[in-house]
Amino acid sequence: MNNIYPTKNTSKVILMIFLLGISMLGTSKPLNLLNSSIKVVVIDAGHGGKDPGCLGGTSVKEKDVALDIALKLGKMIQDSLPDVKVIYTRKDDRFVELWQRASIANTNKADLFISVHCNAHTNTALNGSETYVMGLHKNSGNLMVSKRENNSLKLEDDYNKSGHYSDFDPNSPEAHIILSLYQNAFLRHSIDIASSIQSKVRKRGKLYDLGVNQAGFVVLWKTTMPSILVETGYLTNSENEKYLTSEMGKLESASNIFEAVKEFKFSIEKK
Numbered sequence: 001m002n003n004i005y006p007t008k009n010t011s012k013v014i015l016m017i018f019l020l021g022i023s024m025l026g027t028s029k030p031l032n033l034l035n036s037s038i039k040v041v042v043i044d045a046g047h048g049g050k051d052p053g054c055l056g057g058t059s060v061k062e063k064d065v066a067l068d069i070a071l072k073l074g075k076m077i078q079d080s081l082p083d084v085k086v087i088y089t090r091k092d093d094r095f096v097e098l099w100q101r102a103s104i105a106n107t108n109k110a111d112l113f114i115s116v117h118c119n120a121h122t123n124t125a126l127n128g129s130e131t132y133v134m135g136l137h138k139n140s141g142n143l144m145v146s147k148r149e150n151n152s153l154k155l156e157d158d159y160n161k162s163g164h165y166s167d168f169d170p171n172s173p174e175a176h177i178i179l180s181l182y183q184n185a186f187l188r189h190s191i192d193i194a195s196s197i198q199s200k201v202r203k204r205g206k207l208y209d210l211g212v213n214q215a216g217f218v219v220l221w222k223t224t225m226p227s228i229l230v231e232t233g234y235l236t237n238s239e240n241e242k243y244l245t246s247e248m249g250k251l252e253s254a255s256n257i258f259e260a261v262k263e264f265k266f267s268i269e270k271k
Contacts, residue, residue, distance in 0.1 A: 036111065037111070037268060038084060038112060038261070038264065038265040038268060039083065039084060039085060039111055040084070040108055040111050041077060041084055041085070041086055041087070041111065041112045041113075041114065042087045042088075042104060042105040042108065042110040042112070042113045043070045043073055043074050043086060043088050043089070043116065044088075044089040044090075044101050044105075044114065044116065045063070045067040045069075045071075045090055045116055046062065046063065046066040046115055046116055046117040046118075046219075047061075047063035047066060048067065048093055048094050048095050048096060049096075050095050051063065051095055053066065053117070054118060054119070054120030054236065055120070055236075056118075056236065056241040056245070057124070057236065057241055058245075060235060060241060060245050062118040062120070063093065064093070065118050065232075065235065065245060065250070066116045066117055066118060066232075067090070067091075067092075067093070068250050069116050069232060069244075069250050070254075071091065072250055072251055072254035073116070073257050073258055074088060076254060076255065076258040077258060077261065080258070080262065081261075081262065081265065087105075087110065089101045089105075098218045098219050099218070101115070101219050102219060102221065102222040102223045103222075105224075105225065106222070106223065106224050106225075110223075111225055111226075112193070112225060112226050112227075113220070114227075114230065114261070115219050115227070115228070115230065116257075117229060117232065118231065118232055118234070118235045119231040119235070119236075120236045121234060121236055122236075124234075124236050124237055124238070126234055126237060127207070127234050127237040127239060127240045128207050128208030128209060128233065128240070129198070129201045129208070129210060129230070129231060129232055129233050130209075130210035130211055130213055130231050131193075131194035131197045131198055131212050131213075131229070131231070132194070132212075132213050132214065132215055132220075132228065132229040132230075132231065133187060133190040133191055133214055133227070133229075134187070134214065134215075134216070134217065135187075135215065135216070186224075186225060186226040189226035189264070192264060192267075193228055193264050194212040194260075195212050196259070196260035196263055196264065197228070197257055197260040198210075198211055200256035200259055200260060201256055204252060204256065206243060206249070206252060207233050210231075217229050226264075232244060232253045233249075
């Protein structure tokens with residue numbers, strides 16, 4: 001097992017599930033968004049500061065591309081949906097620990113959490129955009145993507161002693177229950193948004209549509225609202241890199257997400 005996923009004993013898991021269930025039942029945030037509205041969106045630009053993320057063939061850094069797209073997305077929302085408050089986990093080149101990103105969303109009672117990333121692979125022929133929702137790894141490819149993104153943990157001071165991740169092990173049977181408690185109330189909404197983003201990618205036709213997938217991302221793990229992680233393209237693929245580093249590519253990537261957010265907001269609020 002990858003050592004960034006700490007193990008746990010069964011008694012602790014049972015106690016945690018019990019306490020988590022109570023805390024979620026007692027939360028002031030509604031678990032059913034069908035009669036709610038979208039008022040707060042948290043946008044998370046992946047990586048940052050001492051964590052560059054993946055590198056492209058021209059040494060472009062994921063953290064920079066993700067930040068550019070995240071800021072463009074935020075501006076689109078602010079300009080077109082003035083009743084929505086946009087909060088960023090970072091607006092410049094700084095390192096933000098993964099648990100803090102979820103905490104920012106939870107503390108601000110966000111209605112939607114969007115994490116923006118770029119993908120990478122040793123096979124430079126791989127290309128395309130995909131959107132992830134929280135869940136157990138369905139295949140080795142999804143596992144590899146989540147491990148790469150979760151590697152940011154290793155840059156945190158004493159991450160394995162901090163207690164923030166002591167109950168995170170997306171490969172264990174107990175984790176299936178825990179992840180269900182955290183995210184299943186929002187999973188359908190998360191999938192709806194993710195599917196809408198991928199439909200925009202497919203319609204635009206500039207990047208290959210890799211669909212909606214599930215994997216155990218730390219940054220999505222403790223968010224208490226619909227949450228998605230968008231892999232906007234492969235920086236290790238020359239064509240994807242060229243697209244994502246262009247002004248047009250960044251704008252279109254941000255627009256794909258924005259249009260999905262707008263559709264989700266209107267669909268929720270008309271019910």
